[in-house]
Amino acid sequence: MSDFSSLGLSDWLIQQCKQMGISKPTQVQENCMPPILEGRDCMGCAKTGSGKTAAFVLPVLQKLSEDPYGIFCLVLTPTRELAYQIAEQFRVLGKPMGLRDCIIVGGMDMITQALELSKKPHVVVATPGRLADHIRSSDTFSIKKIQFLILDEADRLLEQGCTDFTKDLEVILAAVPVKRQTLLFSATLTDTLQELKGIAMNKPFFWESKSEVRTVEELDQRYILTPEKVKDAYLVHLIQKFQDEHDDWSIMIFTNTCKNCQILTMMMQKFNFPTISLHSMMKQKQRFANLAKFKSSVFKILIATDVASRGLDIPTVQVVINHNTPGLPKIYIHRVGRTARAGRHGVSITLVTQYDIHLVHSIEGQIPQMNLFCFPLLEEKEVLKILTQVNVARRECEIKLESTDFDEKKEINKRKQMILEGKDPDVEAKRKAELEKIRSEKKLFKERIQETIQKKQHGMQKKLMKQKHIQKEKAVKST
Ligand SMILES: Nc1ncnc2c1ncn2[C@@H]1O[C@H](COP(=O)(O)OP(=O)(O)OP(=O)(O)O)[C@@H](O)[C@H]1O
Numbered sequence: 001m002s003d004f005s006s007l008g009l010s011d012w013l014i015q016q017c018k019q020m021g022i023s024k025p026t027q028v029q030e031n032c033m034p035p036i037l038e039g040r041d042c043m044g045c046a047k048t049g050s051g052k053t054a055a056f057v058l059p060v061l062q063k064l065s066e067d068p069y070g071i072f073c074l075v076l077t078p079t080r081e082l083a084y085q086i087a088e089q090f091r092v093l094g095k096p097m098g099l100r101d102c103i104i105v106g107g108m109d110m111i112t113q114a115l116e117l118s119k120k121p122h123v124v125v126a127t128p129g130r131l132a133d134h135i136r137s138s139d140t141f142s143i144k145k146i147q148f149l150i151l152d153e154a155d156r157l158l159e160q161g162c163t164d165f166t167k168d169l170e171v172i173l174a175a176v177p178v179k180r181q182t183l184l185f186s187a188t189l190t191d192t193l194q195e196l197k198g199i200a201m202n203k204p205f206f207w208e209s210k211s212e213v214r215t216v217e218e219l220d221q222r223y224i225l226t227p228e229k230v231k232d233a234y235l236v237h238l239i240q241k242f243q244d245e246h247d248d249w250s251i252m253i254f255t256n257t258c259k260n261c262q263i264l265t266m267m268m269q270k271f272n273f274p275t276i277s278l279h280s281m282m283k284q285k286q287r288f289a290n291l292a293k294f295k296s297s298v299f300k301i302l303i304a305t306d307v308a309s310r311g312l313d314i315p316t317v318q319v320v321i322n323h324n325t326p327g328l329p330k331i332y333i334h335r336v337g338r339t340a341r342a343g344r345h346g347v348s349i350t351l352v353t354q355y356d357i358h359l360v361h362s363i364e365g366q367i368p369q370m371n372l373f374c375f376p377l378l379e380e381k382e383v384l385k386i387l388t389q390v391n392v393a394r395r396e397c398e399i400k401l402e403s404t405d406f407d408e409k410k411e412i413n414k415r416k417q418m419i420l421e422g423k424d425p426d427v428e429a430k431r432k433a434e435l436e437k438i439r440s441e442k443k444l445f446k447e448r449i450q451e452t453i454q455k456k457q458h459g460m461q462k463k464l465m466k467q468k469h470i471q472k473e474k475a476v477k478s479t
Pocket residue numbers: 021022023024025026029046047048049050051052053054186187310311312313315337341342
C-alpha cells in the first residue's frame with residue numbers, strides 16, 4: 001500500500017491527516033486521489049465507512065491551496081446532517097490554510113445563508129433543494145467559476161425517491177461552468193452509472209472496490225424471523241440484552257416512517273431506554289440537537305428513518321437494527337453501513353416478518369452473508385413473557401401520538417411542499433381523489449370481469465362434465 005506523499009499530497013495535508021489519526025490511505029483514497037490531482041473527473045464506488053469523504057476533500061484542499069479563491073468547490077449531498085459532517089471534514093483538514101466554508105441546507109435561515117454565500121467562501125456544502133432556491137432567488141453570489149463539483153451519495157441524488165432532487169439538480173447544473181472537475185462518490189453507484197456519466201462528461205476515471213460482497217467483512221449480519229405481532233417484543237428484548245451485557249454501547253434502529261419512528265421512540269422511553277429520534281418531521285434544530293446528543297453518547301439509542309441511513313459517520317455505533325426489512329438491497333447496504341466503519345467490528349440485525357421473506361431473498365441475492373439468527377428456546381419464552389406489556393405500550397403511545405397534531409403537521413408539511421413545487425394543494429387533492437376513484441372503479445371492473453370469466457369457465461366445465469356423463473351412459477347402454 002502506498003503512502004499519502006507517493007500519491008502526490010502536500011506535506012501540510014499529510015501532517016493534518018496524521019493529527020486526525022489518518023496515516024495510510026484507504027483503497028478508495030489510494031486509487032482515486034491521483035487521477036483527481038491530475039485534473040480528471042472521477043467516479044468512486046467503495047464500501048460504507050471506507051473513507052470516501054477524505055478521498056475528495058484532500059485533493060480539493062491541495063488544489064485550492066495552490067490557487068485559493070471563492071467559490072472554488074461545490075459539494076452536493078442528499079441530507080442536511082451529512083452536509084454538516086462533510087463541511088466539518090473540510091474545516092478540520094483545511095485549518096492550516098484558513099479554509100472558509102459555508103453550509104446551505106433547508107430548515108435554516110435563508111438570509112443568513114445568502115449573506116454567507118455573498119462572502120465567497122472557498123467551499124459550499126449544500127443540499128440541492130435549498131441551493132436551487134438561492135440560485136432562483138438571488139444574484140448576490142455565483143457558482144459560475146467553481147473548479148470542483150462533487151456529488152456525495154451521487155446515486156441517491158439522482159434517483160427519484162420520496163425526495164426527488166432532479167429538478168433542483170437541473171437548476172444547479174445550469175449555474176455551474178461546463179469546464180469543471182466533477183467527482184461522484186457512493187457505496188452504491190452501479191445502478192445509476194449511465195445517468196452519472198451524463199454529469200461527469202469528461203471521460204471520468206471510474207474506480208470500484210473489487211469485492212463480490214457489497215458490505216464490509218467486519219460486519220456480522222443477522223436476521224430474526226418473527227411474526228409481525230411479536231416484532232416489538234423482540235426489539236425490546238434485544239435492547240435489554242445488549243444493555244445488560246455491555247457497558248459501552250450505542251445502537252441505531254431504522255424504521256420506515258416518521259410516525260413509526262416517533263411511536264417507537266416513545267415506546268423505548270417508556271421502557272426507560274435512553275432513546276432519541278431523527279426523522280424529517282422534526283424541526284431542523286431538534287434534528288441537529290438529537291444527533292449531537294447521540295454522537296456524544298448522552299443517548300445510547302437513535303431511532304431514525306432513512307434520513308440517517310446514508311453517510312453518517314458515528315464510530316461508536318456497534319449495532320444497527322432494522323425494525324423493518326428494507327425494500328431495496330441498496331437501502332439495506334447503507335443502513336447497516338452505519339456500523340463496522342473504518343475497520344471496526346459491528347453487528348446488524350434485521351427483524352423479518354412473514355410479509356418480508358421475499359425482501360430478504362432479494363437482499364441475500366447481493367449479500368449472501370446474511371445469517372438467520374435463532375434465539376434459544378429459553379430466550380423466546382422471555383420474549384413472549386413481555387409481549388402483552390410491549391403491545392400495550394405501543395397502543396398507549398399510538399393513542400398519545402394521535403392526541404397530538406402529528407398527522408396534522410404531516411398534512412401541513414405536504415401542502416407546503418406542494419406550494420413550493422408550484423402546485424395547488426386543493427387541486428392536487430381533488431386530482432388524487434379522482435385518480436383514486438378511477439383506480440377503484442378499474443379494480444372493481446377487473447374483479448367483475450374475473451368473476452364472470454370464472455363463472456363462465458365453471459359453467460363450461462359443468463357442461464363438459466355433463467356431456468361426458470351422457471356419453472358414458474350412452475356407451476354403457478350400447479354395451
Ligand atoms: N486513511 C484513513 N485511515 C483511517 N481512517 C480513515 C481514513 N480515511 C478516513 N478515515 C475515517 O474513516 C471514517 C469513515 O470515513 P467516511 O465517512 O469518509 O466513509 P465513507 O466511505 O464516506 O462512508 P459512507 O459510504 O457510509 O458515506 C471516518 O471516521 C474517517 O475519519
